Amino acid sequence: xxxxxxxxxxxxxxxxxxxxxxxxxxxxxxxxxxxxxxxxxxxxxxxxxxxxxxxxxxxxxxxxxxxxxxxxxxxxxxxxxxxxxxxxxxxxxxxxxxxxxxxxxxxxxxxxxxxxxxxxxxxxxxxxxxxxxxxxxxxxxxxxxxxxxxxxxxxxxxxxxxxxxxxxxxxxxxxxxxxxxxxxxxxxxxxxxxxxxxxxxxxxxxxxxxxxxxxxxxxxxxxxxxxxxxxxxxxxxxxxxxxxxxxxxxxxxxxxxxxxxxxxxxxxxxxxxxxxxxxxxxxxxxxxxxxxxxxxxxxxxxxxxxxxxxxxxxxxxxxxxxxxxxxxxxxxxx
Amino acid sequence: xxxxxxxxxxxxxxxxxxxxxxxxxxxxxxxxxxxxxxxxxxxxxxxxxxxxxxxxxxxxxxxxxxxxxxxxxxxxxxxxxxxxxxxxxxxxxxxxxxxxxxxxxxxxxxxxxxxxxxxxxxxxxxxxxxxxxxxxxxxxxxxxxxxxxxxxxxxxxxxxxxxxxxxxxxxxxxxxxxxxxxxxxxxxxxxxxxxxxxxxxxxxxxxxxxxxxxxxxxxxxxxxxxxxxxxxxxxxxxxxxxxxxxxxxxxxxxxxxxxxxxxxxxxxxxxxxxxxxxxxxxxxxxxxxxxxxxxxxxxxxxxx
Amino acid sequence: xxxxxxxxxxxxxxxxxxxxxxxxxxxxxxxxxxxxxxxxxxxxxxxxxxxxxxxxxxxxxxxxxxxxxxxxxxxxxxxxxxxxxxxxxxxxxxxxxxxxxxxxxxxxxxxxxxxxxxxxxxxxxxxxxxxxxxxxxxxxxxxxxxxxxxxxxxxxxxxxxxxxxxxxxxxxxxxxxxxxxxxxxxxxxxxxxxxxxxxxxxxxxxxxxxxxxxxxxxxxxxxxxxxxxx
Numbered sequence: 001x002x003x004x005x006x007x008x009x010x011x012x013x014x015x016x017x018x019x020x021x022x023x024x025x026x027x028x029x030x031x032x033x034x035x036x037x038x039x040x041x042x043x044x045x046x047x048x049x050x051x052x053x054x055x056x057x058x059x060x061x062x063x064x065x066x067x068x069x070x071x072x073x074x075x076x077x078x079x080x081x082x083x084x085x086x087x088x089x090x091x092x093x094x095x096x097x098x099x100x101x102x103x104x105x106x107x108x109x110x111x112x113x114x115x116x117x118x119x120x121x122x123x124x125x126x127x128x129x130x131x132x133x134x135x136x137x138x139x140x141x142x143x144x145x146x147x148x149x150x151x152x153x154x155x156x157x158x159x160x161x162x163x164x165x166x167x168x169x170x171x172x173x174x175x176x177x178x179x180x181x182x183x184x185x186x187x188x189x190x191x192x193x194x195x196x197x198x199x200x201x202x203x204x205x206x207x208x209x210x211x212x213x214x215x216x217x218x219x220x221x222x223x224x225x226x227x228x229x230x231x232x233x234x235x236x237x238x239x240x241x242x243x244x245x246x247x248x249x250x251x252x253x254x255x256x257x258x259x260x261x262x263x264x265x266x267x268x269x270x271x272x273x274x275x276x277x278x279x280x281x282x283x284x285x286x287x288x289x290x291x292x293x294x295x296x297x298x299x300x301x302x303x304x305x306x307x308x309x310x311x312x313x314x315x316x317x318x319x320x321x322x323x324x325x326x327x328x329x330x331x332x333x334x
Numbered sequence: 335x336x337x338x339x340x341x342x343x344x345x346x347x348x349x350x351x352x353x354x355x356x357x358x359x360x361x362x363x364x365x366x367x368x369x370x371x372x373x374x375x376x377x378x379x380x381x382x383x384x385x386x387x388x389x390x391x392x393x394x395x396x397x398x399x400x401x402x403x404x405x406x407x408x409x410x411x412x413x414x415x416x417x418x419x420x421x422x423x424x425x426x427x428x429x430x431x432x433x434x435x436x437x438x439x440x441x442x443x444x445x446x447x448x449x450x451x452x453x454x455x456x457x458x459x460x461x462x463x464x465x466x467x468x469x470x471x472x473x474x475x476x477x478x479x480x481x482x483x484x485x486x487x488x489x490x491x492x493x494x495x496x497x498x499x500x501x502x503x504x505x506x507x508x509x510x511x512x513x514x515x516x517x518x519x520x521x522x523x524x525x526x527x528x529x530x531x532x533x534x535x536x537x538x539x540x541x542x543x544x545x546x547x548x549x550x551x552x553x554x555x556x557x558x559x560x561x562x563x564x565x566x567x568x569x570x571x572x573x574x575x576x577x578x579x580x581x582x583x584x585x586x587x588x589x590x591x592x593x594x595x596x597x598x599x600x601x602x603x604x605x606x607x608x609x610x611x612x613x614x615x616x617x618x619x620x621x622x623x624x625x626x627x628x629x630x631x632x633x634x635x636x637x638x
Numbered sequence: 639x640x641x642x643x644x645x646x647x648x649x650x651x652x653x654x655x656x657x658x659x660x661x662x663x664x665x666x667x668x669x670x671x672x673x674x675x676x677x678x679x680x681x682x683x684x685x686x687x688x689x690x691x692x693x694x695x696x697x698x699x700x701x702x703x704x705x706x707x708x709x710x711x712x713x714x715x716x717x718x719x720x721x722x723x724x725x726x727x728x729x730x731x732x733x734x735x736x737x738x739x740x741x742x743x744x745x746x747x748x749x750x751x752x753x754x755x756x757x758x759x760x761x762x763x764x765x766x767x768x769x770x771x772x773x774x775x776x777x778x779x780x781x782x783x784x785x786x787x788x789x790x791x792x793x794x795x796x797x798x799x800x801x802x803x804x805x806x807x808x809x810x811x812x813x814x815x816x817x818x819x820x821x822x823x824x825x826x827x828x829x830x831x832x833x834x835x836x837x838x839x840x841x842x843x844x845x846x847x848x849x850x851x852x853x854x855x856x857x858x859x860x861x862x863x864x865x866x867x868x
Contacts, residue, residue: 059816060816208680233816233817276821277817277818277820277821278817279844279846283820283824284821285819285821286818289786289789289819523729523730523734523735524734524735524736526695526729527727527728527729527735527794530693530695530727531723531749531797531798532722532723532801541737541748542737545737545739545740546738546739
């Protein structure tokens with residue numbers, strides 16, 4: 001299978017500029033680091049093949065959402081991005097904003113976290129779902145109304161609404177969160193994007209709704225054959241959906257493997273710790289907390305919390321070692 | 335790892351870029367200009383403040399000293415003299431203090447009342463809220479200027495009654511804003527846990543809610559000052575001001591009633607008008623400046 | 639000391655003529671010191687409302703919360719103030735549980751002032767508290783926005799512990815946190831319970847968390863409380 005998206009040595013850093021700092025620490029001691037650079041993502045490389053589901057797993061603040069936003073080029077202005085994000089051989093970072101706007105939604109589209117907030121409450125569902133067509137100019141003026149609407153209702157049918165015409169006139173506040181989530185998925189997939197990014201789609205949802213969402217995404221994978229970048233901290237959810245799982249820690253990928261091998265025989269000590277803190281494994285915590293991204297520890301970034309660390313781990317920074325389809329960033333793992 | 339070409343790319347601000355592309359209009363340029371304008375507001379404001387604090391440094395003569403009346407501008411009297419022979423420039427300088435005092439004092443009163451009423455009704459909710467807000471609505475629908483004219487006609491016209499009346503009649507919008515913000519803050523976890531730990535309502539209002547209200551109060555305060563200054567000018571123009579304390583409004587009023595307009599003495603009526611406009615504008619600009627900077631305490635590094 | 643809920647019902651939106659919407663009806667249970675009562679159920683069934691009623695932040699439409707047999711609603715001011723310190727509540731969103739405009743130090747010393755501690759003693763107590771919850775002293779100088787969710791949730795617990803409560807209502811204490819941090823917080827809660835003999839009412843939609851923590855479990859569903867484990 002050919003590669004759809006390739007990220008090479010992506011570095012994203014945020015410069016906290018002085019004016020912001022002034023506001024934040026108003027009358028505060030001046031010696032507190034004035035120009036703190038937070039490197040949210042450092043030297044990240046991975047690739048997604050066509051029709052593949054890659055999951056990006058990690059704790060809050062490890063930089064996984066930053067990756068999604070970097071791909072969509074939706075990062076705030078004070079961020080600095082280095083490296084290359086190649087989509088079918090085209091570097092997204094070199095594109096002009098105009099080209100990128102055409103790309104969004106059509107080739108790459110994103111499902112945001114909170115379904116009720118991502119929809120505009122003052123427009124009807126039908127209006128909002130027809131918007132991608134309007135923006136990407138796939139309709140000629142004459143055939144306006146009907147074809148668009150039939151396309152929209154087709155998309156709604158795909159996500160499991162039996163009589164979609166009824167829902168076109170609904171407003172987001174009339175519908176449950178689960179329904180809104182399905183509307184969003186319909187909206188994001190309507191133009192058949194080659195890559196769909198789901199940014200923490202299961203966060204804050206009830207268990208019933210998570211399984212609903214899971215079925216939705218599964219169906220989508222079977223029917224549409226688009227690639228999916230799934231960003232989540234819900235390990236169970238990821239396990240059931242992903243073809244490959246990448247685990248991130250402190251802005252780096254530390255392990256990539258297939259879900260069965262990752263969940264059954266994790267190699268990196270952090271992955272092992274993460275799995276042990278799951279409910280079914282008895283809530284065994286990893287000691288300590290994630291390092292601050294502004295000042296990561298030298299050597300292996302996990303070494304302060306690692307149980308099996310050696311002297312080497314504290315000094316040298318391990319590289320991602322690849323061996324038959326999986327990769328791990330640890331000296332001590334074979 | 336392969337080191338391919340590494341370059342730096344500044345991610346643009348989305349909607350501004352959009353506008354720049356499609357409407358050929360770069361908002362960022364105007365934004366910078368606007369910021370400078372804001373600084374201009376600050377500069378103007380301090381200029382008027384210094385005038386108000388130390389009028390004797392700037393005024394060529396004491397405001398009550400009399401010369402030949404109705405004189406056009408000359409080197410001795412830069413803006414000429416008025417009907418009773420006072421130097422207009424001196425009057426103007428001394429008037430700054432009165433105009434600004436009326437503005438700030440009545441804004442203080444109205445902000446204080448608005449804060450109290452808004453905080454109480456937002457925090458306690460229930461019956462208290464309904465009563466206070468009902469009262470606010472009643473005050474809100476009273477036509478201000480006619481009422482002030484009537485009150486002014488009955489009371490002895492003095493600057494203090496003017497301040498009091500203006501202050502007591504312009505707190506409703508502040509109360510409304512404070513209430514809605516308080517309603518929002520009282521649901522926050524830190525207020526709930528403070529209640530749970532047994533802090534008194536007063537302590538919670540003063541130390542947890544009030545600091546989070548300041549960024550809505552400050553612009554409101556500035557705008558209240560500006561509107562009070564305008565009200566003062568219009569009331570004085572109608573002859574309800576204090577003749578012993580000559581504000582810019584009263585100068586206008588005299589220019590009108592003592593023939594400044596008929597004789598086309600522009601140096602009499604234009605300077606106070608310009609002063610009122612500039613001063614109000616500077617204060618309003620500062621208010622807008624405050625409005626932009628809200629919620630900076632809660633921002634963190636969104637590195638997720 | 640015992641804390642008991644007796645036949646509590648809660649309605650919302652009831653007026654003179656309307657009956658209002660009943661959220662739950664005649665719920666009774668008892669909290670024991672040093673033990674955890676787990677309350678689970680789907681969201682929107684009033685678990686949090688029940689928790690707030692037990693913590694005395696809301697009053698029930700019918701029934702009563704009894705402290706040592708005395709109903710909360712009939713308490714005198716002094717008694718109520720004592721109750722206020724004895725029963726505490728911990729909230730879901732850790733980023734929201736500290737005032738964003740105050741340093742952590744300020745938020746904590748405020749509580750100590752409330753308890754009439756001497757200034758010299760305050761620092762010592764704060765240090766001991768930080769030791770219990772396993773955080774370095776640097777966090778005191780920070781603003782809440784500069785700390786992580788796990789750290790803030792620890793601090794929220796630590797601040798509550800300063801009041802030496804006998805019962806804590808934990809309203810979804812870990813559902814905003816990552817799995818590894820969740821495990822840490824749950825272990826911390828267990829440790830504190832063992833050391834100080836505090837009774838917990840743990841509210842969560844996560845069955846695994848409830849099963850891990852609680853001796854007794856109740857399920858709030860369709861307005862009724864079913865005991866699952868006793």
